[in-house]
Amino acid sequence: MAEVILRQVEKVYPNGFKAVHGIDLTIHEGEFMVFVGPSGCAKSTTLRMIAGLEDISDGQIMIGNKCVNNLPPKDRGISMVFQNYALYPHMSVYENMAFGLKQQKINKREIERRISDAAETLEITHLLASKPGEMSGGQRQRVALGRAMVRKPDVFLFDEPLSNLDAKLRVSTRISIAQLHHDLKAEGQNATMIYVTHDQVEAMTLGDRICVLDQGKIMQVDTPMNLYHSPANKFVAGFIGSPAMNLLRATVNQENDATYIQLDNGAKFLLPSEKAEKVTGKIGQQVWFGLRPEHISLVAPSTEAATAQEQNIELTYIKVVESMGNEMYLYCALGQEQIIARCHFDPKINIQHSESHYMHFDMSHCHLFDIDTEMALVN
């Protein structure tokens, strides 16, 4: 029901610290937007400015075609779910959920109806009479979710709502939130959701689009798939994906009409022609070379000798092996560079640490970034 637009939004804290440096962002009606970034990148600050809990130092925030810069939180059509739940400790679950509605002078019948609906959806009906102190973290967070829901806001704001839950609850509550978004849409309540997290699994699974922030600036806004496969810059490339993308300094070289990426230790990788075309201007210059761990694979030992001379295969020294059950993370040294490979677990291949193995680097998936601007050259 409401589009959220940020125009050149800035935040300077009273102590002079500039937390947000001019954010421009349009969040469409009904969209699930996730803010993600390292700690201290101003995710919460931005969200709190949208909520009206922090003043906007400069720029403009629009919610549903209305400039809300000077509106108090209650008049912005928002609800917020806090990391620490922020349930009123002296009130029962029912009273917690009713408090906001009573302030809006909604009649008693309607309040009861909304609360029982929300409680049913969130499966907290049996808790309505309990106090927050008597409930588990997961239950409290669902109550907080319910308190946000009953207000039927145009925009839901979440500030790391799952980070105090244990791993399992986090998954189930995450699914509840996704479900809530779908359900509200199905009911015709096209609620916009803005969700802050530093957990990229949450970001990737929940977001229609993700906004990656760093030091108060937007690094990239795009769908999860595009962020993963075509990061706009080195920061996004390194931030999205786990384990993180391998990012190495390298030089673009040309020999016999073929373009190579050459590492400082001499290792050379042939760049496919469609990627090579984009870096013709960078021959002889340094770039950041990025390759995701899943695009580095073990060469089966039986074929090692035969393939050692082929393209894009290098001998690496394996330092640590982490087994995940279905897959393995191999932490290896390639010369003085550290790289991570992510391979399917194969019972026939027995990999131990402190061994050397040949690895294949799949250059059709490589990324190149400018050494100075760190912007993507090749994705």
Next chain:
Amino acid sequence: MSTQSIDLPLGNYQVQQQQADKKQKLAKPATPVSTLLKSASSLLVKHSFLSFAGLIMVFPFVWMLSGSMKSNDEIFSNPLNIFPEQFRWQTFVETFESAPFGLYIMNSFTVAFFTTLIVMINSAMFAYAITQLKFKSRTVLYFIVMACYMLPGAVTYIPSYITLANLGLLDSHTGLIISNAASVFGVFYLRQVFLKVHPSLIEAARIDGAGEVKILWAIVLPQCKAALATLFLITFITNYNSYMWPSLLITSQDLNLIATGIRQFFIAEGNYGLNWSQIMAASTIAVMPLLILFIICQKTILSGIADNGVKE
């Protein structure tokens, strides 16, 4: 009544701390006998120390009570005798009948009650403003309050007297109430307590559409019941017992507070000589309402609040 002996509950923090301590104790593995003995002996030391301290505290009260039932001669011949030779309960009746006690207690009670009520309201609002509202001068305001804390009360008698005289409020309960209606201690204490209320609760309430007064009333105060009960008790006792300032301000007999009343009837007027057993009985009667009040408030003060609803 000394106010220093009351343990001030600072919001939920201490309760949580205690709970955490308890959990830690429970989690301890079984301890060998030697450490058990050690902890038992340290417990013994602790308890005997506390019992001793408690005895010292309670002694003047018990002594007053026993004195009121002794005869005047016995008070001086056997001053340390806790149990009088003869329990003379009729002293109380005689004393009560010999002076308008009901009126004095009523006067003290009304003045103390209204003063305390106003003090609690304005202290809570002031403390809320300097802890939860964002405005530039809030630190300055707090320091002004702290500066007032250092001012000795007696210094304010003359300016207050003149002000009240100009307002035409000398020799009236209204004047007494107004001149005590702001408490630096109240602001200072509630500020400490309100600082412990998690800011996200107040933000949640703002988003829920509650105004600041509503937030103070419906969100902040219910979480600070223990502290409010403490402040109520301290302020009430101070005003109920107050002697110096009312004795300057009040001149009409029937407006006297209990402390001045006792003095006038049994000491200054001297129509009974210095009848110590009656003075003791009068003091006991005067203290009774406070004791009852204390028993009522004690539950709230000790209960604290279980949980503050946010996860740290």
